[in-house]
Amino acid sequence: MDMAEIPVELKRLADFHGHLGPYVLLGYRMGLIARRYFPGKFFATVYTGTEPPVSCLIDGVQFSSGCTWGKGNIAVKEGGKAVARFYDGLRSIEMSPLDTIQTRIDAVSSYESGEKLSLDLHQLSDLEILMIREGGTETSDRIVKL
Ligand SMILES: [Zn+2]
Structure with a gap:
């Protein structure tokens, strides 16, 4: 892959995370959507657990959403799923990859194919890659820090 x-x-995302792959790309896109959705401060819960590659999503979310481990406004739950939930105490939004996208990610068999898929996914619109559900509340929506 030519970096040009x-x-x-x-490139900045890849520098932050260490490489470019479909899960960090999805997390990045989810965080951008959340930034547009909430007028002020918001919080994130991700259901990836901490095992790569799915946990790479956490870094993408941190990079674009401003919800970071250090600020205490992101929580990581076990589950091994590429699901992120964002909430501000008034509204909530939950996102996961479309089944067709998950199938493409599951077919990735090398670093190079993961990078190529990331670039392909980045060309697609939000609704072409993500299922986005608004509303609802979860016990995890409890705001612990401001
Ligand atoms: Zn990664």
Whole structure:
């Protein structure tokens, strides 16, 4: 992969995370959506657990949403699922990859194919890659820090 073909924001994401893959890309896109959705402060819960590759999603969310481990406004739950939930105490939004996208991610068999898929996914609109559900409350929506 020629790095010159990679958009600058994805280069920054790859620098932050260490590489470019479909899960960090999805987390990045989820965080951008949440930033547009909430007018002020918000919180994140991700259901990836801490085993890569699915946990790579956490770094993408941290990079674009501003919800970071250090600020205490992101929580990681076990589950091994590429699901992120965002909430501000008034509204909530939950996102996961479409089944067709998950199937493409599951077919990734090398670092190079993961990077290529990330770039392909980045060309697609939010609704072409993600299922986005608004509303509802979860016990995990309890706001612990401000
Ligand atoms: Zn990764």
